[in-house]
Amino acid sequence: MSDQQRVVYVVSDSVGETAELVVRAASSQFNGGDIEIRRIPYVTDTETIEEVVQAAKEENALIAFTLVVPELQQRLIDEATEKQVIYVDIMGPMIDGMASLYKHVPKHKPGLIHKLDEDYFRKVEAIEFAVKYDDGKDPRGLLNADVILIGVSRTSKTPLSMYLAHKRYKVANVPLVPEVEPPDELFQVPPYHIIGLTIDPKQLNSIRMERLKSLGLNSEANYASMERILEELDYAERVMRRLRCTMINVSKKAVEETANLILDILRKRGLIR
Known part of the structure; x- marks a missing residue:
């Protein structure tokens, strides 16, 4: 795949802007960031996750996700692990760190950062x-x-x-x-x-x-x-x-x-x- 453009699926239960920004920043460190990002926003069901993981497997792509609902997180991790697809949980480690800082569990509610009020x-x-x-x-x-x-x-x-x-x-x-x-x-x-x-x-x-x-x-x-x-x-x-x-x-x-x-x-x- 040396001459082929790399593909990253950005999966989010919100807009997906955060994950895309991180992916682009990271990819800029590799040959000027020649990468195709396919954003899959507002994911609320496991069927979509299964479809994305399968597509990523067929294209030898990476999945970056910002899913805050635990059930969706785990389903993506399980599916990606089973199909040997590389994945990166962008929000998870930070949420875990914040949970330790605040001493209570997060809301696990999608889209709070861009609440359309x-x-x-x-x-x-x-x-x-x-x-x-x-x-x-x-x-x-x-x-x-x-x-x-x-x-x-x-x-x-x-x-x-x-x-x-x-x-x-x-x-x-x-x-x-x-x-x-x-x-x-x-x-x-x-x-x-x-x-x-x-x-x-x-x-x-x-x-x-x-x-x-x-x-x-x-x-x-x-x-x-x-x-x-x-x-x-x-x-x-x-x-x-x-x-x-x-x-x-x-x-x-x-x-x-x-x-x-x-x-x-x-x-x-x-x-x-």
Whole structure:
């Protein structure tokens, strides 16, 4: 089988993402990870297990599984042992270790890691919202956002949007550029929903120069010139004052720190809990 692509069956009583990630990480250590992964998700019966083991035997394949129901685990192990199929229990040893740590038995309930409850769906919806309305792509989204971030380029608008989206808040962001008039929708939104991001000119100059270098461009381009930066910041401040929105200086602040400031502001305004 030296010239044939290796096959791994990923068997799970949930989605099977965990097992597939582990298989791919391990296979990358062998000739660049040339492997075919066949995921068998939501396994709840022994018949499916028997079929997969038989298929793995015929193809000389390996089985990696994340079955948390003991009866299904044991059936796969018994079948694989009988048919001399190589298998790897990915979750079992970790669950056993956790059982010793917590001093009680696990729930043995499939899919808890991706429990599709209301909270999960809100997070997915918020992330999709942030992606759709990132960088002023569609100003119509501004009217439905929990919070709108505005500022010049490289003031962490997108990272902040994604961070807050993972906290289940719908965030849109709009870049402020002197040559482009802000969308009308921005002026239709109550100012307490808008956060203006400002930054020290010298820090922005440094950030933009590094950005240009990473793109292989000339660091002396107008994008990173101090004259251009001062013009943009002055314009952005005028827009923010027109909007009467709260302004946060993000200089020397990590994304998490700025995000927590924004969340505190929204809580005090009663916009979030």
